[in-house]
Amino acid sequence: MAIPKEIYKVFESIVGPKYVSDDPVICEAYRSGPGGYEDGLGYERVMTTIPGAVIMPKTTQEVQRIVKVCYRKDIPYVPYSTGFYGPRSHPHVEDALLIDLKRMNDFILDEKHFYVEVGPGMVYSPIQEECMKHGAYVVIGGGGAQASAIANLIGDGWSPLSHRIGLPHRRILGTEVVMPDGELLKTGSLATGEDPFWGEGPGPDLRGLLRGYTGLRGCLGIVTRMAIKTLPFQPERLEPTGISPNTALALPENRIKWINFTVPSKEAQVQAMKEIGHAEIGGAVTKVPLFWRAIAKAECKEEFWDIWGKETPESIANFFIVRVLLIGFTSEEQMAYDEKVLMDIMEPLGGVARRTKPSDESWIKNADSAGMWLMCGGYVSVDYVIETLSQSTEHGSSYAELKKKYTPPLMPDYGDPGWFQSFELGHQGYSEFLIYWDPDDDTHPVDQFYVDTSKMNIKNRYYTSLLGPHQPLYLTGPKYGPNYHEFLLKVKDEFDPKWMSHPPVPLAHDVFVERSPWMHPMKDWESPGDLPK
Amino acid sequence: MAQQPNIRYYKPKEEFSLDIRDIESFVYDMSRCIKCKGCTWVDHTYMPGAKFMTRCPSATLYEYDAYGAYGKLRIAHGMVEGKVDWNETALEIVYACTLCGACDVGCKRNLDLEIELTLEALRVKAVRDGVGPMPAHKKIAENIQKQHNMYGSPHDKRSAWVPQDAPPADKADLLYFAGCAASYVNQEIAQSTARIFKAAGTPYMLMPDEWCCGNTVFSVGMFDEAKAMAERNIEEVRKTGAKTLVTSCAEGYRMWKVDYPKLLNMATEDLGFEVLHLVEFVDEKVKNGALTLTKPLDTRLTYHDACSLSRLSEPWTPYTGKRGWMGCVEPRLKRRRGANGVYAQPREILQEIPGVDLIEMPRTRENAYCCGAGRGTKEAFPELAQFSANHRLEEVKEIGAETLVSACPFCKNNFNQAVRDNGDPVQVMDISEVICASIEA
Numbered sequence: 001m002a003i004p005k006e007i008y009k010v011f012e013s014i015v016g017p018k019y020v021s022d023d024p025v026i027c028e029a030y031r032s033g034p035g036g037y038e039d040g041l042g043y044e045r046v047m048t049t050i051p052g053a054v055i056m057p058k059t060t061q062e063v064q065r066i067v068k069v070c071y072r073k074d075i076p077y078v079p080y081s082t083g084f085y086g087p088r089s090h091p092h093v094e095d096a097l098l099i100d101l102k103r104m105n106d107f108i109l110d111e112k113h114f115y116v117e118v119g120p121g122m123v124y125s126p127i128q129e130e131c132m133k134h135g136a137y138v139v140i141g142g143g144g145a146q147a148s149a150i151a152n153l154i155g156d157g158w159s160p161l162s163h164r165i166g167l168p169h170r171r172i173l174g175t176e177v178v179m180p181d182g183e184l185l186k187t188g189s190l191a192t193g194e195d196p197f198w199g200e201g202p203g204p205d206l207r208g209l210l211r212g213y214t215g216l217r218g219c220l221g222i223v224t225r226m227a228i229k230t231l232p233f234q235p236e237r238l239e240p241t242g243i244s245p246n247t248a249l250a251l252p253e254n255r256i257k258w259i260n261f262t263v264p265s266k267e268a269q270v271q272a273m274k275e276i277g278h279a280e281i282g283g284a285v286t287k288v289p290l291f292w293r294a295i296a297k298a299e300c301k302e303e304f305w306d307i308w309g310k311e312t313p314e315s316i317a318n319f320f321i322v323r324v325l326l327i328g329f330t331s332e333e334q335m336a337y338d339e340k341v342l343m344d345i346m347e348p349l350g351g352v353a354r355r356t357k358p359s360d361e362s363w364i365k366n367a368d369s370a371g372m373w374l375m376c377g378g379y380v381s382v383d384y385v386i387e388t389l390s391q392s393t394e395h396g397s398s399y400a401e402l403k404k405k406y407t408p409p410l411m412p413d414y415g416d417p418g419w420f421q422s423f424e425l426g427h428q429g430y431s432e433f434l435i436y437w438d439p440d441d442d443t444h445p446v447d448q449f450y451v452d453t454s455k456m457n458i459k460n461r462y463y464t465s466l467l468g469p470h471q472p473l474y475l476t477g478p479k480y481g482p483n484y485h486e487f488l489l490k491v492k493d494e495f496d497p498k499w500m501s502h503p504p505v506p507l508a509h510d511v512f513v514e515r516s517p518w519m520h521p522m523k524d525w526e527s528p529g530d531l532p533k
Numbered sequence: 534m535a536q537q538p539n540i541r542y543y544k545p546k547e548e549f550s551l552d553i554r555d556i557e558s559f560v561y562d563m564s565r566c567i568k569c570k571g572c573t574w575v576d577h578t579y580m581p582g583a584k585f586m587t588r589c590p591s592a593t594l595y596e597y598d599a600y601g602a603y604g605k606l607r608i609a610h611g612m613v614e615g616k617v618d619w620n621e622t623a624l625e626i627v628y629a630c631t632l633c634g635a636c637d638v639g640c641k642r643n644l645d646l647e648i649e650l651t652l653e654a655l656r657v658k659a660v661r662d663g664v665g666p667m668p669a670h671k672k673i674a675e676n677i678q679k680q681h682n683m684y685g686s687p688h689d690k691r692s693a694w695v696p697q698d699a700p701p702a703d704k705a706d707l708l709y710f711a712g713c714a715a716s717y718v719n720q721e722i723a724q725s726t727a728r729i730f731k732a733a734g735t736p737y738m739l740m741p742d743e744w745c746c747g748n749t750v751f752s753v754g755m756f757d758e759a760k761a762m763a764e765r766n767i768e769e770v771r772k773t774g775a776k777t778l779v780t781s782c783a784e785g786y787r788m789w790k791v792d793y794p795k796l797l798n799m800a801t802e803d804l805g806f807e808v809l810h811l812v813e814f815v816d817e818k819v820k821n822g823a824l825t826l827t828k829p830l831d832t833r834l835t836y837h838d839a840c841s842l843s844r845l846s847e848p849w850t851p852y853t854g855k856r857g858w859m860g861c862v863e864p865r866l867k868r869r870r871g872a873n874g875v876y877a878q879p880r881e882i883l884q885e886i887p888g889v890d891l892i893e894m895p896r897t898r899e900n901a902y903c904c905g906a907g908r909g910t911k912e913a914f915p916e917l918a919q920f921s922a923n924h925r926l927e928e929v930k931e932i933g934a935e936t937l938v939s940a941c942p943f944c945k946n947n948f949n950q951a952v953r954d955n956g957d958p959v960q961v962m963d964i965s966e967v968i969c970a971s972i973e974a
Binding site: 019021023024025026028029030031034035036037039040054056082083084100102103107122123124125126127128129130133144145146240242243244245246247248249300301302305361365366368369370371373374375376377411438439440441 | 544563564565566567568569570571574576577578579580581582583586596597598599603604605607608610611616617620622623626638639641642643644645858859860861862863865866868870871872876898899900
């Protein structure tokens with residue numbers, strides 16, 4: 001049943017006829033697939049559909065009115081900021097209302113109190129540019145410079161710059177949330193006034209419910225406004241150079257530079273990260289997947305495969321790199337001092353500084369996530385964990401081992417253990433594992449690998465993000481708490497008793513497994529018989 | 534569990550070509566769009582801030598995802614798969630687009646997909662399915678058929694612009710193709726161009742019987758009609774023996790250099806003559822000393838990159854090959870990414886002029902925001918053309934420029950109309966006029 005006409009007219013009266021449409025062509029454009037994050041995989045094919053209508057509010061009040069109508073009239077809805085996050089941010093049920101938030105792109109910079117205030121339609125790169133103009137900076141999350149800052153911060157929100165800036169839930173300040181019944185929730189100092197400078201409280205800090213570890217994709221409400229903490233940056237301009245596709249920020253090396261070191265072993269890699277964090281130097285310390293170097297060198301996907309195809313398990317196993325970003329936050333002298341400290345750390349570890357371009361192609365202003373699809377066409381960061389530095393490196397290796405079983409269709413990567421780095425000056429280690437495949441191959445093994453990683457994480461006791469609603473909740477929840485699933489479902493029932501906000505999240509992956517015959521052999525956990533069909 | 538096949542990564546290679554007559558040629562590209570919206574945002578490295586964030590006029594004005602390339606590709610894919618059909622909205626989405634190429638260079642930075650060709654193919658499909666083009670486009674096609682120009686003006690007046698002080702030669706190595714706009718509406722551009730040739734000591738000739746280049750007809754998807762015009766015009770130029778064809782119109786330049794070869798499945802280098810825009814000609818003459826720009830022009834000036842001279846102007850080479858595992862193609866495809874467009878020459882010319890204070894807008898070169906006039910947009914969707922011009926003029930005002938210069942009559946006219954409507958204190962000039970003003974005694 002399509003959205004009834006009388007309700008459609010109510011939507012028109014809220015936003016104006018121009019900003020709501022149930023035209024099938026307009027709705028088709030909001031299809032999740034066939035390309036993109038997880039697109040082409042079973043989850044996208046089985047779980048997503050086009051919306052019954054699309055609406056584009058401009059204000060929080062309009063969002064409230066829309067949601068209240070949906071709640072009253074049993075219209076399922078899905079909040080949507082940029083649509084980049086693939087199937088999980090698209091409708092999962094027929095005739096849902098997609099609430100496209102791109103018009104809510106307000107931006108305020110409070111220079112005095114070091115924060116910016118944004119709407120869900122505002123993406124990262126303009127925020128970073130405005131911040132840098134005023135001596136500040138933020139993390140552009142690994143999701144990319146094109147990601148909605150709000151969506152990214154309530155989902156993931158980290159990058160190599162998190163070595164110094166830290167984790168996203170500490171950067172979310174005053175926030176405004178339209179709850180599933182349309183009521184407005186204000187957190188932090190917004191709860192008592194109009195100044196969003198403070199993030200916690202009142203009472204229990206609701207940011208934990210809002211984002212958990214990696215977010216709930218709008219199933220507990222819609223964030224319509226958020227203040228984001230910024231931090232002081234160095235003052236010199238980073239000048240954009242080059243012409244597309246080869247553009248970069250030229251770095252004034254007296255204040256900011258990347259240095260790539262090769263080191264003799266994985267142990268030296270980890271030790272270097274620990275000591276750099278201990279010395280409290282650097283803006284980023286990271287080891288990226290080795291095929292990223294091939295991406296950077298290649299002029300096209302065919303050349304990537306020429307370059308990458310020359311690698312072997314031995315060449316990958318014996319190549320260790322540590323990439324360090326030095327920033328002279330306070331002065332050139334501080335920069336020079338930090339560089340000396342860095343060299344003092346690296347030399348005894350056998351670190352050799354390689355020639356490194358005085359430019360930044362990715363991370364400071366342009367987390368280049370979109371380029372990840374270039375080589376294969378199919379890509380997912382299947383897991384990311386925040387552990388200790390030593391534990392996080394083991395995480396990548398265990399993934400590389402499991403991946404062998406699913407290669408092909410996964411891309412040959414010769415055992416590369418993925419991406420790991422320091423967070424919060426070495427207090428935490430971060431590990432992210434990325435997988436790639438040709439979407440024209442049989443992708444069922446990719447779906448299976450995804451769930452198999454959860455089982456591996458449970459077995460290895462990784463405190464991992466994706467042991468949550470991004471996996472079957474009844475597989476991961478009992479191991480993650482042990483009543484994480486019950487707690488989350490009670491919160492969902494309390495906030496959204498009619499399950500109108502992005503159903504059937506957070507049970508979507510459970511439903512996917514039930515609906516997909518090729519997943520049934522993997523199901524060795526208990527789940528209730530009354531899952532949403 | 535996953536099974537280990539006997540042959541790793543085997544995938545049959547499929548033949549394909551960059552043929553805009555068949556929308557299925559671009560199913561691969563449609564199916565690999567990831568909604569990063571690099572087609573809509575300014576290159577993030579160059580992102581100027583919270584103002585002027587986008588480079589796609591259509592997505593900026595209409596806002597629904599359907600109007601961005603990511604939406605159009607999904608709609609086109611849905612059509613190929615039979616999930617959606619043409620309706621009035623689909624037609625508007627396909628044609629309310631300037632085909633300015635901003636999306637194409639954006640995507641080439643990230644994914645190397647053929648967005649511009651897909652959008653062109655979608656328009657060819659619209660025409661072949663009997664739903665396109667728009668009524669205003671059909672009127673232009675009718676005008677061209679009757680009078681060989683897009684305005685329906687008398688064909689026998691086409692050369693009325695020729696200045697007495699700089700007449701064409703009967704025979705010359707250089708042929709000036711004025712185009713419809715400079716022949717009828719912007720005669721000052723054609724006249725300035727002729728005087729520049731004279732000042733450079735370079736005789737020029739005209740086509741014995743110049744007809745429309747067919748820009749609008751091609752751009753709206755009337756492939757067969759455009760192809761016939763390409764065949765006729767190329768043959769006429771070949772008959773003259775010209776070695777170089779110069780245009781002062783960016784749209785015409787793109788037609789001759791890129792789209793005629795595309796229509797005729799040939800390489801640009803096989804045309805038999807070189808195609809230059811006036812700024813390329815002048816740049817060379819200034820550099821070799823044949824032309825000096827000495828008369829001061831005291832103004833704070835900014836240059837607007839016309840899409841067809843900049844990111845859309847790389848030469849065409851036909852391609853047929855095979856696509857295999859991971860989408861890799863063989864033989865190697867040299868993709869057109871807009872990196873080799875005509876960006877530097879107009880700026881270098883303008884900087885040669887005494888008194889000119891050349892300043893850049895926040896969005897320049899491959900990130901430039903289209904004026905909104907070209908490729909059939911202004912005729913069928915005047916509100917989009919007006920919006921785009923006004924949006925671009927906001928940048929002009931932001932940097933405090935007094936003079937806005939472009940290298941295409943379509944840009945000039947659209948900006949001029951917006952300036953007149955708004956009462957903006959901005960002088961709009963074509964670069965030919967600026968050059969001419971600096972060489973005339």
